[in-house]
Amino acid sequence: MADGSIGLWTVPLAVLGGAIRVSTPFLFVSLGECITERSGRINLGLEGTLVMGAMSAYGISYLSGSPWLGVLAAGITGALLGALHAGICSLPRVNDVAVGIALMLFGTGLAFYLGKPLIEPTAPRLPAIDFGWWSDIPQVQAALRINVLFLIGVVLAPILYWAFRTTRWGLLIRTAGESSDAARAMGHSVLLIRLRATMVGGFLAGVGGSFLSLFYPGSWNEGLSSGQGITAVALVIFARWDPMLCLWASLAFGGAAALGPALQSVGVTSGYHLFNAAPYILTLAIMIITCSPKRTLTGAPAELSITR
Amino acid sequence: MDFGRISRRHLLQGGAALSLGAAAGLRPAFAADTTIGFIYVGSRDDYGYNQAHAQGAAALKKIPGLKVVEEEKVPETDAVEKTIESMINLDGATLLFPTSFGYYNPHMIKMATKYPKLRFEHCGGLWSDKDPKNAGSYFGYIDEAQYISGIVAGLTSKSSKLGFVAAKPIPQVLRNINAFTLGARSVNPKATTQVIFTGDWSMPVKEAEATNSLIDQGVDVLTCHVDGPKTMVENAARRGAMVCGYHTNQSALAPKAYLTGAEWNWEALYPKFVKMITSGEGIPNFYRGGLKEEIVKTSPYGEAVSAEARKAADEAKAKFLSAEGFAIFKGGLVDNKGKTVIPAGTDRGQKDPELEKMDYLVEGVLGATS
Numbered sequence: 001m002a003d004g005s006i007g008l009w010t011v012p013l014a015v016l017g018g019a020i021r022v023s024t025p026f027l028f029v030s031l032g033e034c035i036t037e038r039s040g041r042i043n044l045g046l047e048g049t050l051v052m053g054a055m056s057a058y059g060i061s062y063l064s065g066s067p068w069l070g071v072l073a074a075g076i077t078g079a080l081l082g083a084l085h086a087g088i089c090s091l092p093r094v095n096d097v098a099v100g101i102a103l104m105l106f107g108t109g110l111a112f113y114l115g116k117p118l119i120e121p122t123a124p125r126l127p128a129i130d131f132g133w134w135s136d137i138p139q140v141q142a143a144l145r146i147n148v149l150f151l152i153g154v155v156l157a158p159i160l161y162w163a164f165r166t167t168r169w170g171l172l173i174r175t176a177g178e179s180s181d182a183a184r185a186m187g188h189s190v191l192l193i194r195l196r197a198t199m200v201g202g203f204l205a206g207v208g209g210s211f212l213s214l215f216y217p218g219s220w221n222e223g224l225s226s227g228q229g230i231t232a233v234a235l236v237i238f239a240r241w242d243p244m245l246c247l248w249a250s251l252a253f254g255g256a257a258a259l260g261p262a263l264q265s266v267g268v269t270s271g272y273h274l275f276n277a278a279p280y281i282l283t284l285a286i287m288i289i290t291c292s293p294k295r296t297l298t299g300a301p302a303e304l305s306i307t308r
Numbered sequence: 309m310d311f312g313r314i315s316r317r318h319l320l321q322g323g324a325a326l327s328l329g330a331a332a333g334l335r336p337a338f339a340a341d342t343t344i345g346f347i348y349v350g351s352r353d354d355y356g357y358n359q360a361h362a363q364g365a366a367a368l369k370k371i372p373g374l375k376v377v378e379e380e381k382v383p384e385t386d387a388v389e390k391t392i393e394s395m396i397n398l399d400g401a402t403l404l405f406p407t408s409f410g411y412y413n414p415h416m417i418k419m420a421t422k423y424p425k426l427r428f429e430h431c432g433g434l435w436s437d438k439d440p441k442n443a444g445s446y447f448g449y450i451d452e453a454q455y456i457s458g459i460v461a462g463l464t465s466k467s468s469k470l471g472f473v474a475a476k477p478i479p480q481v482l483r484n485i486n487a488f489t490l491g492a493r494s495v496n497p498k499a500t501t502q503v504i505f506t507g508d509w510s511m512p513v514k515e516a517e518a519t520n521s522l523i524d525q526g527v528d529v530l531t532c533h534v535d536g537p538k539t540m541v542e543n544a545a546r547r548g549a550m551v552c553g554y555h556t557n558q559s560a561l562a563p564k565a566y567l568t569g570a571e572w573n574w575e576a577l578y579p580k581f582v583k584m585i586t587s588g589e590g591i592p593n594f595y596r597g598g599l600k601e602e603i604v605k606t607s608p609y610g611e612a613v614s615a616e617a618r619k620a621a622d623e624a625k626a627k628f629l630s631a632e633g634f635a636i637f638k639g640g641l642v643d644n645k646g647k648t649v650i651p652a653g654t655d656r657g658q659k660d661p662e663l664e665k666m667d668y669l670v671e672g673v674l675g676a677t678s
């Protein structure tokens with residue numbers, strides 16, 4: 001320990017640190033998508049929303065000097081993109097999956113276009129809370145330097161779980177997702193419920209994007225998301241539309257992303273391509289284990305265009 | 309819809325456009341209005357590899373009579389052939405710079421065979437006599453600058469543990485890792501370099517994770533070979549580690565942590581290329597050079613670099629600039645598996661093409677190529 005290294009302990013520590021650092025965007029996007037899909041609509045455009053959120057958060061933080069204003073701007077941008085998706089989808093005979101793909105391309109393209117002048121400047125970052133004060137090992141302190149957004153996400157998951165089950169709003173969203181006829185018979189506008197659910201989903205995805213550019217990795221560039229938004233949308237499916245499972249799945253993905261670099265750093269160098277692919281192998285494995293051709297996915301909202 | 313008719317019409321239009329293009333190609337090269345096409349694999353302002361080329365392209369834009377067309381984020385697939393075709397047929401480009409490693413074979417070679425009157429200059433490829441005469445490859449011995457970064461890193465590190473965040477184990481990357489390590493060990497024999505491969509040229513989250521893992525292992529000076537070093541530089545500086553930059557000067561991102569860096573100097577080379585063509589001598593098909601030829605340069609030393617390190621680095625630089633030059637890869641070189649990779653007595657000078665096929669990591673590097 002004299003030379004400041006902690007040997008093989010790096011691996012579990014990096015996976016823990018990675019779970020905390022890398023999981024936040026997954027968590028926010030998957031919780032947002034969970035709300036949207038529970039209302040009976042799929043928004044595949046969240047990859048674009050994530051990138052737009054990252055860009056607008058960085059831009060506003062740079063221009064105003066306040067990273068929190070950046071987070072808010074990212075959320076609003078996300079909500080607007082969500083409203084656009086819901087607005088187009090409320091027209092008759094529009095396929096929400098196709099609109100989502102179009103908005104994904106639109107969002108990333110617009111973010112790259114508007115973000116060109118933001119690559120060079122350095123914007124103020126979100127602060128971190130030091131949870132590692134009890135340890136005098138710098139590696140532990142670094143792993144436990146936690147951002148508030150992560151904590152908000154962790155608290156949000158059980159709240160959503162509870163809200164879906166017990167609140168009026170939760171019931172309305174689920175009704176719209178399970179049977180639009182029932183919601184209509186109760187006198188509610190299904191389109192309005194879905195509009196709100198998609199906007200909230202977009203808001204959360206935008207906030208997830210702000211974490212990427214304002215905390216970790218912590219700067220704006222065009223490779224920033226590298227598909228995390230899409231991964232998070234897929235994550236909702238294998239989390240069975242359950243916010244708590246979304247939380248665990250996001251943490252597992254974050255940890256898996258840290259595994260490849262951590263193993264190489266302690267000298268496990270063979271097959272690093274395989275370890276780098278760990279998150280995708282994990283997805284595939286869970287999908288294969290849990291799927292069955294004989295029934296639809298348990299927990300899938302009945303109104304979703306993929307299950308209908 | 310009758311797709312058959314439309315595609316036939318398009319075919320005819322395409323044929324007409326092609327013959328027009330071929331006619332355009334017959335113009336004498338480099339008339340008053342010459343169009344030069346630049347193709348980048350990533351974003352033009354990535355604080356790294358592509359930005360360095362774009363700065364070179366910007367230097368050409370200042371020359372009267374030259375028009376520069378650029379396309380960024382072109383994948384290393386047949387997409388680059390389409391880009392080349394459109395630059396030739398729509399923009400009238402007569403000199404093309406596909407700047408990414410994977411463009412060379414088969415894509416650029418195919419295009420050079422198809423348009424024998426036009427000139428193709430590829431960055432990083434290995435031109436051989438079998439390749440078309442109107443194609444060429446140029447590259448800089450940036451490992452010379454990495455060697456100097458290694459000297460500074462080796463004398464600055466307190467733990468003697470250096471870190472290298474690398475994209476893929478291709479020869480150019482391995483050569484940089486090895487030169488960096490040899491530079492560090494020339495002044496600090498205890499120094500080791502831990503390398504982490506992220507798997508691709510631009511993976512910000514992986515690069516940040518790699519940086520953190522290296523620092524967790526006690527590494528206190530880092531450098532990298534990825535397209536955009538911004539992520540590594542910022543995250544390492546946040547953890548209190550020192551960095552050596554790559555591709556361009558990143559000192560503005562971390563003024564206190566930035567020691568020095570290995571930079572490209574394309575803004576000096578590209579105007580030189582244009583002069584070679586206008587004067588009639590032409591660009592050699594295989595063009596290489598290092599610090600002496602001003603194809604690469606080192607960043608100015610940061611404030612954390614000690615007087616001792618400056619002196620050692622300046623001495624090494626003087627050797628590279630001297631008339632006889634300096635070979636980084638000397639005879640008797642052993643790789644990190646204990647195998648002798650360069651037999652004793654045969655120094656491999658910078659221009660030795662064997663070095664461009666490098667597939668080993670030298671002694672002192674912790675890591676493996678596969």
